[in-house]
Each structure stands twice: as structure tokens, then as C-alpha cells.
Amino acid sequence: MSRDRTLPAHQLAAVVTALYARADDVGWSTLTPQERTRHYAEWVETPDVGKILAAYMTPEKARTWIKDGPMKEYVNASRGTGRYARFGRHGGTGPTDVAAAALGPAATVVPGSQGVKPPHCLAEDPAGTTSYLAWGEAGNFRNLLWAALRAAVVDGLPAHVVVLEPPGRPTPSADIKTHRAMAQRCDLGLHYLPEVAGRLAGPVPAGDADGGDRDQ
Structure with missing residues (x-):
């Protein structure tokens, strides 16, 4: 998403890493749309996600960015592909x-x-x-x-x-x-x-966080 460019690379890396860790914790792939909506609202209020985004966008825009950006790509990233692959899982089924x-x-x-x-x-x-x-x-x-x-x-x-x-x-x-x-x-x-689940990626070094869209 173009809004990725609004965030400095190290902030983008921190937010997406936190989002994916939280999504893993709640079993994202098993949640209903209503449950996911509730988590979007909660995450906008958290220090590791919402507080960082608040410096660059309104809470409503932050919620939209979370939903249509990192979380839209969560499944791809969890399999090591797509725009946010570097923040997802690695070493699993490929x-x-x-x-x-x-x-x-x-x-x-x-x-x-x-x-x-x-x-x-x-x-x-x-x-x-x-x-x-x-x-x-x-x-x-x-x-x-x-x-x-x-x-x-x-x-x-x-x-x-x-x-x-x-x-x-x-x-x-x-x-x-x-x-x-x-x-x-x-x-x-x-x-x-x-499918064998891979290892969730840790924090991405700032120099690698703005690696661009890796979709092919």
C-alpha cells in the first residue's frame, strides 16, 4: 500500500512484526469476520501498533491500513510470499x-x-x-x-x-x-x-525493512 511509504522503514518493520505476532497468538485463520473486526479495533489502541501509527495517521486510517495492508497479506506472508513476506514465517512448506x-x-x-x-x-x-x-x-x-x-x-x-x-x-x-x-x-x-508451519520471523533490521514489494 502507498501508506507504507508514510512510515519510516524501522517503524513499518516494528508494526508489521507486532501485528503478525498478535495474529498468530489469536489464531487468525480460524476467526470470523466479526472477531477480526474486534481485533482491528483493539490493535489500534496498543502501544506496539496503534501508538506508532498515531504519529502518521488517524485511528480510522490506521485501522484501514492494518486491514487492507499487512493483514490482507497475512496468509501469503505466513507462507513466505507476497509484499510482507519478510515479516512472515520462514522454513515451512514452500x-x-x-x-x-x-x-x-x-x-x-x-x-x-x-x-x-x-x-x-x-x-x-x-x-x-x-x-x-x-x-x-x-x-x-x-x-x-x-x-x-x-x-x-x-x-x-x-x-x-x-x-x-x-x-x-x-x-x-x-x-x-x-x-x-x-x-x-x-x-x-x-x-x-x-502443511508444515514455518518459524515466525523476528524483528527485521531497519536496512531490510523497506525492501519493497517482492511479489512476482
Whole structure:
């Protein structure tokens, strides 16, 4: 967001790091919209978030920035991708694991091919065949399916959807049945991968905090 430029790099790093730690503590991915709204209001009042932002914007603008900036990217960042990746988790399930799940343990990710919305990359199998891989949670299956189908139709690539299963949240059997039927109809590969949560990043050095948008 352009408002990122309003905050000095060290302040941005401190606020986003605090937000992601707080989000982890409350189990952000399991919260309802109403519960998330309550936390936005609470965080605007906290010393490690709201007090810092108050020097640069009004409480209402701070709440909007939190919601539409760092927290909108929280899921991507928790998987080490997206604009705020440097503040998220590292060392968990990543593109290499996804490629292995879809194409086998000897598969390699094509350098520079990673992207977001949805998370995706190109990978090569031992025979040298390049495939498109899209991955994410079951709740985003529609977008994963569309991205893979588009790669297959437009780019002529073998394409696969890899559904990540966060710790303690296996995909319901009814959803798997539906996924399989849709993937088969679209002639796409479908795989399920138990996700390993990475380590939450600590404070980012000021020199690295303004590293810019790393989306590809």
C-alpha cells in the first residue's frame, strides 16, 4: 500500500512484526469476520501498533491500513510470499515441497517463476517436462483451479493444483470428492499436502525493512 511509504522503514518493520505476532497468538485463520473486526479495533489502541501509527495517521486510517495492508497479506506472508513476506514465517512448506508433492522428489522449481494470487510456480520433473503448479488452502480451490486451467489452456502446460492442509485442518472427504471431480473434468493434476508451519520471523533490521514489494 502507498501508506507504507508514510512510515519510516524501522517503524513499518516494528508494526508489521507486532501485528503478525498478535495474529498468530489469536489464531487468525480460524476467526470470523466479526472477531477480526474486534481485533482491528483493539490493535489500534496498543502501544506496539496503534501508538506508532498515531504519529502518521488517524485511528480510522490506521485501522484501514492494518486491514487492507499487512493483514490482507497475512496468509501469503505466513507462507513466505507476497509484499510482507519478510515479516512472515520462514522454513515451512514452500514451493520445493509443493513441486515434490506434485511431480516427485526429484522435481525442481524453475528460478524466477514464483508468483502470488494464487501462489504458483513452474517446476520441472526429471524428464525435463515443465509444469504449472498452483497451491493454497481448500477454501481457495476455485481460484487455484482457474489458475491451473488457464495455464493449461493458454500456455499449453501440464498443470496441477496442490491443496495445502494446515496443521490440524485436514480437507473434509466431501470436499476432496468434489475437488477430484472438477480436476478430472479439467484434466488437471490434484494433490494434497500436509502443511508444515514455518518459524515466525523476528524483528527485521531497519536496512531490510523497506525492501519493497517482492511479489512476482
